[in-house]
Amino acid sequence: MHFAKLGILASSLCSSRHASTRAKMIKTLLVALSVPVLSSLASPAAAPGWGGHHEGGSNGPHHSGEWGPPPPHGPWQHGHQGPVCVVEASSDDSSPAILDAFARCGHNSGSEIGKVVFKNETYNIKQVMNTTGLRNVDVDLQGTLSWDNSDLPYWLNHSLPVGYQNQSSAWLFGGENVKWTGNGYGTLDGNGQTWYDFVNGTNNYPGRPHQITITGTSDSYFSGLRFVQSQMWTMTVIHSQSLLLEDIYVNSTDQKRAVGFEFSSLNTDGADTIYSDNITFRRWTVDNEDDSISAKANSTNILIEDCKFYTGLGVAIGSIGQYPDRFEVVENLTARNIEINNMRYGVYVKTWTGVHSGYPPNGGGGGHGYAANMTFENFNLINASGIFAITQCTSYNSASGNCDTSEFNIRDLSILNWNGTTTSDVIGDMQCSGASPCTGLKIEGVGGIVDTVNGTHPSQYLCDSVVDPTGFNCTGPIWEENSR
Structure with a gap:
């Protein structure tokens, strides 16, 4: 843009009384000056306390005391609104509606950002779910996803392979540039007491499902989620990179038996990383009876900070x-x-x-x-x-x-x-x-x-x-x- 036009634009900006007009002028000025313009949706890179720096190349950083994985660069910084799917809860089984919403709104190209919204309602889940391969999608969880364990043989025979230790999961979830917000109250309830009673202390019972497996996921952000009474491991992060998971609450405790080493809710890990790189866990609260957070095979550049752990x-x-x-x-x-x-x-x-x-x-x-x-x-x-x-x-x-x-x-x-x-x-x-x-x-x-x-x-x-x-x-x- 010619400097004379820039001067006219700046003069008009100073004299304008309308906020919307001033905002448009500021955006035009910044574009003209080659300054990046962010959309109104906050990037996880701007989350409080990210700080730190990453050095050391592909071999990982050398700890300097302020290290943290590089922040995910989600397209929500610059994208425009794509399709929006509001999931309607069913009195019977909401999993078909959930799968349909992610199929229609979870796969977006270019700078388009899709959105999947769960209302402040309870969504009963009676089937395994696979919502992998997502791209450019915001997930807004305002209600509760509640797993129905009335048919344990179904879960034992249909839980989805995780790809490690012959473990399996109730939900495989993943993709590129995913932003999932629970607003501090959005909940995944595994209703795990049924499983704690059933396995009765048996270690790694075959087919017992993890609550959710974050798989094949990159440059993504998860925040403000609550996980209660997980069926087994709560969150498994596998084959993933550059994730920020913050302000997350986990409580998977046996309501019938006192905490002890031979407890029935064995294997209720808060989170596990496997074949994953550049993963940050920040401000987690975990109350369980096994590992709080565990780094397993080929976990590199892992940061766990500002967390509170109980009874595990x-x-x-x-x-x-x-x-x-x-x-x-x-x-x-x-x-x-x-x-x-x-x-x-x-x-x-x-x-x-x-x-x-x-x-x-x-x-x-x-x-x-x-x-x-x-x-x-x-x-x-x-x-x-x-x-x-x-x-x-x-x-x-x-x-x-x-x-x-x-x-x-x-x-x-x-x-x-x-x-x-x-x-x-x-x-x-x-x-x-x-x-x-x-x-x-x-x-x-x-x-x-x-x-x-x-x-x-x-x-x-x-x-x-x-x-x-x-x-x-x-x-x-x-x-x-x-x-x-």
């Missing part, structure tokens, strides 16, 4: 090393500013032994690979029963022995600046494999932890095959084998 096992690495023919990694993971409430650990790492026995999900072993460059910083423990653990003893149906056989290597792991209360005198219970000892372990700044049993600071560091640690000396061997 802790932040988990693994299990991993289950497949003898695969090389798997967990690399570049940071968990920081985490509150641990009445949990077994703050963090624990678990790999399979080097002896292959049985088949997944409850069997395996003999896998290769490594878990490296992991930082767990600023944890506050509230009545934790343990603090930190490594075990390389996971085996078929919790069989014992062979703890020194795993060739899966654990290295460059830091525990930094932990405070709070525990009922244990053991800071770290580190049962590494003699076939591939742990190296680069660092534990510093844990003097603020208090053992409430005797009013002292925990001082024991129990070790097997830990080489040249930083910040601590091993005080003795492992007291007992830890298979989980």
Whole structure:
């Protein structure tokens, strides 16, 4: 645009009394000056506290203390409104209407943005759903998606394969440039008590479905969602990259039995990452009786921050090393500013032994690979029963022995600046494999932890095959084998 015309436009802008007119003039000015113009829909990149930077190329970032995966660049920043589908709830089964809405409004080309809206109603779901391959779509969940478990044999026989550990799911969901907002109250209710009663403590019951599997998804944003009483694992993130998942609430607790290690709601993980890169979990609240958030096979560049976890096992690495023919990694993971409430650990790492026995999900072993460059910083423990653990003893149906056989290597792991209360005198219970000892372990700044049993600071560091640690000396061997 000619500079004289720019001057006229600027003069008109100053004299205009109408906001809409001024807005149009500003947009014209910015376009003329080659300044990007954002649409009225907020981008997840502008979410509070994203911050950070990404460096290190395809091999992942080197942690600088302010690292975070690059924000997803959803087309809602520049797109225009495409088709809108409002899902009508059925008194019987709403899954056909849900599938139809995503089929009609979930696949959009160019800069067109489709939208799927769930009203503030209850949507009963009686069938498995596959809504993958989505593109350029906003999902607005104002109501409750409620899974009907009156026919458990249906779910056991029809749940959809996840593609890992012979696990399966009630809903496969995924695509490119997806924005899913729950507004702080949109709920996915798995009505899981039926499953907790049915499996009665059986680990990884065949066909028991995960609540939702985010698969084949990239450059996408999930926020303000509530997950209650999940059937099994709550959210599985697999074959995905560049996701921001924030302000999410999970509560999958047994309403009939007290929390214990042999609880019936076993396998109610809050979230699991598998074959995924650049995934951020921010401001999650998880109350469950298993892993809060777990990074499994080939999880890279994972950030977990500003979260509160209750009554489960802790932040988990693994299990991993289950497949003898695969090389798997967990690399570049940071968990920081985490509150641990009445949990077994703050963090624990678990790999399979080097002896292959049985088949997944409850069997395996003999896998290769490594878990490296992991930082767990600023944890506050509230009545934790343990603090930190490594075990390389996971085996078929919790069989014992062979703890020194795993060739899966654990290295460059830091525990930094932990405070709070525990009922244990053991800071770290580190049962590494003699076939591939742990190296680069660092534990510093844990003097603020208090053992409430005797009013002292925990001082024991129990070790097997830990080489040249930083910040601590091993005080003795492992007291007992830890298979989980």
